[in-house]
Amino acid sequence: MSIGNRSRRTYLRTVGCVIGGAVLSGCLGDEDDVLGDPEYVEDRPDPGGVSMDELPDLSGELTVYSSRSQTRIGELLDYIDDEYDELTLEVRYDDTADLISTIETEAETPADVFYGSESQSMTHLKEEGYTIELPDDVLEMVDTGSVDPDGHWTGFTRRFRAVAYNDSVFDEEDLPDDIFAYAEDERFEDNIMWPPDQGSFQAFVTAMRLFHGEDETREWIRAMVDDQNIETSPGGDSALAQAVGDGEVGVGLTNHYVVRDHGGDDLELTFTSDDAGAMYNVTGGTVMDASDDQETAADFVAHLLSAEAQEYFATTTWEYPTTDGVDPLEGLPDTDEFEPPEIDLNNLSDLDPTLELLREEEIL
Template identity: 45%
Template sequence: MERRDTDGSMGTAMNRRRFLGATAVSIGSLTVAGCMGSSGEDPFDDYGPQAAAVESSAVSWDDLGDLEGELTIYSARSQDQIQPLFDALEERYDDFEIRDDYDDEDDQLVSLLEEGENSPADLYYTQSSGELARVKAEGLARELPEDVIGAVDDNYRDSDGQWTGASGRVRAIQYNTDEFDAEELPDDIFEYAEDERFQDIISTRPNSGTFRSFIIAMIEAEGEEATRDWVSSMVDDQNATLYNSGSQQAEAVANGEQQVALGNQYYAGRIVGNDPDAPIDVTFTNNDPGCLFNVSGVAILDGENKKPNLAAEFTRHVIAAEGQEFFVDTNGEYPVIDGVDYVGELPTLEEINPLEFDLNQLSDLEPANDLLREEGMM
């Protein structure tokens, strides 16, 4: 079993009309009573929108209220996947600053749990719903504004409204098109641990929250014994290569270093978006944990010294049209509102049959961590 500890990131190509427009020019925004003052306080009385409410039909940043003040965000998303959006918002709003703290999801979650309500963070932005569900379970999240809850599809947010997805991804089978056709690849995730064709040519990324969420979904759907057998076979029989970077895992498939990879669909989508001739594509398993739909998303944190209204308005910008188009165009992810379509090179969600799964069940990833460690995958 080979482990790749590389953490490189790939460049992004922002090419959509509204996001480019938002970053290229300074657009006059609405003057709203009660904006953040020099004291850095959050003077609003409630989560109500400063201007227009966000809707599932996708309002524009032009319609939303100003972002003013300083917002502290703990981010467990890769910096290259989210920093361009942060930069665009800071460029648009002269009096807005994001104090970002990047770390992997385990360390960020530990920090939040240790700091509790005294955490300096106003908002938690992470790559998997599991961490959001854990923050909710620990009582650290506030209920989101009603318009945000109403705008995001029920399947993409917490049923109690304490966190929301910002963009979606599906577990997929990435493959090198010079080596395989989609029709040759199984639509059952268990076959990838059993079929000798994949020995020494398959990879996965066990350090990611979405992989461990996939393991929890497998435990829930198929049982611990079957899951343990799958992990053991991937390690001992298939000699799977283990990556620490989703971008480099996908790049290894595209350059022929690996032939098959288990990972999120958007990593392949980013490569094909930049180079339509790249020899990489994805296929999906059918209604099993191998095609688990998950979300990257946000929770507004609870505590006396927080800025919930600024965090709420920031969240509206994330799920407004320009924010959603950023995720589609730059990251190859799926939007979480109806008013923006996925227009990438990969299948739409309507063409996939993902496993139906309550994402709040992913709040405790320790069983996955324990199993992976015991079977030598971590």
């Protein structure tokens, strides 16, 4: 694919049409106001799906606990807050573990909505009895592969596991489509990186345990460390993308959207097939059982599935929408090109054995 050579996004470039760093495509000549990145929204087709104008107005006070960073979603939440004069939106941004710990130690959490950066955090809250089943009209906005079978959470975006590579070092056709081959091929010795402290990486290892068994997963990890001398990213997936793009290593195990964090010409992506390395996960939301206004909280979740929000996600986070009618960013692979394994995303919440394994192998 060839999106890695596009420059990083530039905020505030369209003076007078930017709200909180997100541009309205109406300012670019489109008929409807659609949130999106000013660098990528122009010339995109009008998004389909349900517009915010078709959803119930939001009013009252809502508290959102978000493990997605303010950098990724703050502009969208600010926009929704500004759209409704009667709405007061309070957002607490923190990492997943701290937010979950906070909820579990609060006598009664003030959070109305939990915004998860991965499915396992939402599943954990569901299993512990902190969430409610979402209304059918909200769940029906989402494709079936991105929603909790029990209806307690819905995905807002999808991200796929990927292998980032430097195309001045490797040609895509020469890279394997089997995740286990990366532990065996001597071309990757001293030339590969991973980010083991990231939740998405830990979900990937959890998927490997579920698909291939703990013994095979442990053997793979040991081979990556002992045979390939794999490097640990100094700063998560973004630093990994930088290292691959700069040629410090030839390949890195990551998520597909990291190309947005690197503006060089040499960073590209390839994908494995029908194994843990090809899995996908979702960001998403759930309504808390302790909420004093569960109806408005559910309507807020619906707003993050609206055409405007899905367009915003597509052009700013470079993730895949979970509703019909909004195209992924041009240059990203079509979802038909992916061959992910079948998985119930709820099973990714079985994280403790993964963390124990990573600690035993001194990865964490």
